[in-house]
Amino acid sequence: MPAVPRRAPKAGIDPDPAKTWLRRAWPLLRAHRALLITSLVLSFAGLIVQVQIPDLVRVGIDDALVERTGSLATYAGLIAVLAVVQGVINYLARLYLLRTAYELEYDLRNVVFGHLMRMSYGFYDRVQSGELMSRATSDIRAVQMYLTFGPSILVQCTIAGIAFALMVSINPLLAVVAMLTMPAIAVLGVRMRKAIFPVSWLIQARLAGVATVVDENIQGVRIVKAFAGEQRQIDTLAGAADRVRWAYTTDAKLRSRWIPVMDNLPRLGLALVLLVGGLMVLEGHATVGTVVAFNSYVLMLQPPFRMLGMIIMMGQRAAASAQRIYDILDTAPDITDRVDAAAPPARGEVRLRDVRFTYPDGTVGLDGLDLHIRPGETVALVGATGSGKSTIGRLAARFYDVTGGQVLLDGVDVRDYPLATLRDRVGIVPDEPFLFSVSLHDNIAFGRPAADRDQVVAAAVAAGADEFIRELPDGYDTVVGERGYTLSGGQRQRVAIARALLVNPPVLILDDATSAVDVRVEHEIHESLRALMSGRTTIMVAHRLATIGLADRVVLIADGRVVADGTHAGLLASEPRYAQVLAATKSDEEVPA
Structure with a gap:
């Protein structure tokens, strides 16, 4: 969405709550x-x-x-x-x-x-x-x-x-x-x-x-x-x-x-x-x-x-x-830049050390989780609903701060990064994508408003969105309805993936980002992602076997902890809980969304 020039406020409110x-x-x-x-x-x-x-x-x-x-x-x-x-x-x-x-x-x-x-x-x-x-x-x-x-x-x-x-x-x-x-x-x-x-x-x-x-x-x-x-x-x-x-x-x-x-x-x-x-x-x-x-x-x-x-x-x-x-x-933000915030060179290494986190409503998200993801590695996070998979991505992007432990990006605590720099380096595609009531071009270019049409189209092609966008009456200039509801769930997800890919972050988190697309479209997206994930650290919250098949490693999460780590074949042979999770979600793969 293009930035609209505006005049900054000439003054604000006195911060002293003791005053009238x-x-x-x-x-x-x-x-x-x-x-x-x-x-x-x-x-x-x-x-x-x-x-x-x-x-x-x-x-x-x-x-x-x-x-x-x-x-x-x-x-x-x-x-x-x-x-x-x-x-x-x-x-x-x-x-x-x-x-x-x-x-x-x-x-x-x-x-x-x-x-x-x-x-x-x-x-x-x-x-x-x-x-x-x-x-x-x-x-x-x-x-x-x-x-x-x-x-x-x-x-x-x-x-x-x-x-x-x-x-x-x-x-x-x-x-x-x-x-x-x-x-x-x-x-x-x-x-x-x-x-x-x-x-x-x-x-x-x-x-x-x-x-x-x-x-x-x-x-x-x-x-x-x-x-x-x-x-x-x-x-x-x-x-x-x-x-x-x-x-x-x-x-x-x-x-x-x-x-x-x-x-x-x-x-x-x-x-x-x-x-x-x-x-x-x-x-x-x-x-x-x-x-x-x-x-x-x-x-x-x-x-x-x-x-x-x-x-x-x-x-x-x-x-x-x-x-x-x-x-x-008078309510101060929970997440702020530190005075000495730094920005070391980006490599894409993610490490969680004894991470504990509780949501504001008291729900325990993670309970002593340890996880190391090497630069350029693709890792699938698998687990039952509520196990803490999505919480890992939210903490890595610092949507919340940990209750205990550390989340490190390239060896530096994410709390020591400038927020703008951190969000540039950790891109996240949520499972419920939100679109603004502007053109599809502006939605995809939200993270990079200065991107030209060729760059936007390249991101859409990689996300499997180019074909349906070109079929719309105004193509990339089509204005979507409020929250993007004029598009299907799968189309919204593809636009959201394109939006993240255009920023080209070193770390990409896909939070069940292909859950609303059918198997054929998901396969097309995965084929595009294979090339894009080369050299990029990718964390995928996965339920489908097709998504898990993209990963170098599979990490099984249960009760806010890592309970198993390995390849899909190895876990399927040695970890009964992994087989149970796959069995519970198998029907999702068989029925197109």
């Missing part, structure tokens, strides 16, 4: 402070213009309508000019704010995805993909919304202070009356924040649960249909969706309890202004224009108070989402 979530996100905001500050300054300028309009209305009413000493058209024109200026400023402010939002989201999404790409196999054994999808989408969006729109809303809320200052300059007593409801709103805001936070966390967690159910059923739709499990899975999703509905309903009840009060308290201030201001006009202590202007100012106070409730809810949801994101970012 906002302080940890500060590097991201600081990296984009120019855009954000520009937007906030413009927003503030727009507010300054906005609060001048009611004062101009006050002067116009008193001057042009009451005292009849000024021109009404002049005041109307000035108000229109201010409105246009405010519109232009608000447009620019929103433009820069949205640019900030998208830049922040880009950086945060790349930081999270980059960390996920560095995580080890064990992490994905523990975490559900739907959970990760939720954290990488809706949680990132919740954090982005708060980091960008939160400051903007706070700036918008400053209109209350500006309006109050102007009201004080016009009529201090009436200004105090208009702001009488402010303390009550502040107290309600704090209580609302405490009530909403746990529900916000619950909503995000349950949305992740729905994403997990959907993801698993989309990926496993063939199994669902094969066992007529559609209704059961619909019921499962309905249960997860019902839990989300309950959380959202609880959130709505909390909001419906607090938001109307916070919205209507400023209207109480409006009633007080009309009452007290009207009395002051009657007694000659205020003008009609002053009461009209104060009416506009009180109306200006309503959106900030409404936005205050919004920012409280956004903050609680963002805090919950940020913690879920930080849970991922």
Whole structure:
């Protein structure tokens, strides 16, 4: 798959878990402070213009309508000019704010995805993909919304202070009356924040649960249909969706309890202004224009108070989402490069010394296994299911680290290799090949994106994939469906083998890589592999006699240990357990996949 040029994130998340979530996100905001500050300054300028309009209305009413000493058209024109200026400023402010939002989201999404790409196999054994999808989408969006729109809303809320200052300059007593409801709103805001936070966390967690159910059923739709499990899975999703509905309903009840009060308290201030201001006009202590202007100012106070409730809810949801994101970012990869990682010359020698390994779920993979494979040797690993055959390849490629003992490549512990170098030298073809939703050329060239068509075709020929690829409508440019399901299992395996062969690693591990092809196709692949395996160390997890026949040696694995080692004929004559394993898998050879 060709690499797509991209801009690296300008900043990441502060790694100190002792800090608050906002302080940890500060590097991201600081990296984009120019855009954000520009937007906030413009927003503030727009507010300054906005609060001048009611004062101009006050002067116009008193001057042009009451005292009849000024021109009404002049005041109307000035108000229109201010409105246009405010519109232009608000447009620019929103433009820069949205640019900030998208830049922040880009950086945060790349930081999270980059960390996920560095995580080890064990992490994905523990975490559900739907959970990760939720954290990488809706949680990132919740954090982005708060980091960008939160400051903007706070700036918008400053209109209350500006309006109050102007009201004080016009009529201090009436200004105090208009702001009488402010303390009550502040107290309600704090209580609302405490009530909403746990529900916000619950909503995000349950949305992740729905994403997990959907993801698993989309990926496993063939199994669902094969066992007529559609209704059961619909019921499962309905249960997860019902839990989300309950959380959202609880959130709505909390909001419906607090938001109307916070919205209507400023209207109480409006009633007080009309009452007290009207009395002051009657007694000659205020003008009609002053009461009209104060009416506009009180109306200006309503959106900030409404936005205050919004920012409280956004903050609680963002805090919950940020913690879920930080849970991922604070999880260190199990497999990392050592500082002194080396890369000795490649020969292809593999040695396992008293290797012990237990999977994250507690399953014992290997239990004191010793094995030596010489450079250029082809070895078949044979054993019952669960004996530890596939684990050997996973440890050699360092998908996991051993629990005890050592895995050596060319005399050097695999933990001392740079990971990129190790994966170049140890190629592995899994028994369940994965293909991306791109062209077959790009799938085969995944390990070597710069490979040309001739090199890709040569690898496909060696893997027995060239013939069926050329029969496809667009040949090597054919785009396969998701996970490669538009191809048969055997075709996917051949493409996966071609992908590994193109990298041309000194050590090639075939983890039952021809299990999904029929005997004829397997024979063709083996004939190609005979030439390619010359001088290459090859480890084959084998079940079929045809595959075993390619090997120089056969190693019998049982209970995580090597229990027999020799040629096929020698083991068949001297080791009953070897004959039993072959007998158990013989039917696989007789029935084409």
